[in-house]
Amino acid sequence: MMPFAYALVVITVIDIRHQIIPDVITIPGMAAGLLINLFDNIGILRSSLGLLIGGGSLFLISWLYFLMTGKEGMGGGDIKLIAMIGAWLGIGAILPVVLIASFSGTVVGITYLSLMKKEKDFPIPFGPFLSFGAILYMLFERAISYIFPMP
Numbered sequence: 001m002m003p004f005a006y007a008l009v010v011i012t013v014i015d016i017r018h019q020i021i022p023d024v025i026t027i028p029g030m031a032a033g034l035l036i037n038l039f040d041n042i043g044i045l046r047s048s049l050g051l052l053i054g055g056g057s058l059f060l061i062s063w064l065y066f067l068m069t070g071k072e073g074m075g076g077g078d079i080k081l082i083a084m085i086g087a088w089l090g091i092g093a094i095l096p097v098v099l100i101a102s103f104s105g106t107v108v109g110i111t112y113l114s115l116m117k118k119e120k121d122f123p124i125p126f127g128p129f130l131s132f133g134a135i136l137y138m139l140f141e142r143a144i145s146y147i148f149p150m151p
Contacts, residue, residue, distance in 0.1 A: 001138060003032070004088045008131035011081060015127035021077025026084045033087025042090040050086025054094045058082050078126045085134045092150035093137050100133035101126065 007029050015021050030051055037047035058079045065073035086094050109124045137144055 008134055012128040012131045015125040019125050021081050021127045026080040029084040030087045046090035047087050049091040051083045054086030055079050055083030081127050081130050096144050096148050097133035097137050100136055101129035104132055105129035
């Protein structure tokens with residue numbers, strides 16, 4: 001799990017500085033997550049479902065937002081990042097990670113925009129919050145699984 005955690009830290013720094021999540025990290029990260037879960041307790045099925053449902057759900061949300069507003073609300077890097085997270089942590093991690101990321105991103109975003117007197121259209125990268133949610137999930141998986149049980 002350490003390579004995965006290191007990748008999340010690198011992605012966080014790059015996304016904060018450059019507002020991009022490199023495919024060179026996320027795409028091999030997806031493959032590595034699937035490969036590692038061939039032999040791990042999560043299993044390839046939960047890993048594959050995590051990749052597909054994680055990436056697919058954020059793609060759908062992003063696409064619907066674009067249809068309604070005509071503006072991109074979430075980049076493709078965020079979609080690939082949650083797919084990578086799903087590949088490593090499995091289907092059961094998707095909802096908790098996205099909820100943690102959304103809540104922490106909202107709190108930090110509102111605070112930052114207020115303190116820095118920025119407009120509401122000021123872009124705030126979502127990747128660091130997805131990474132934060134994934135790391136919290138890894139650290140507190142047992143407690144989180146009581147709140148969000150997966151069969």
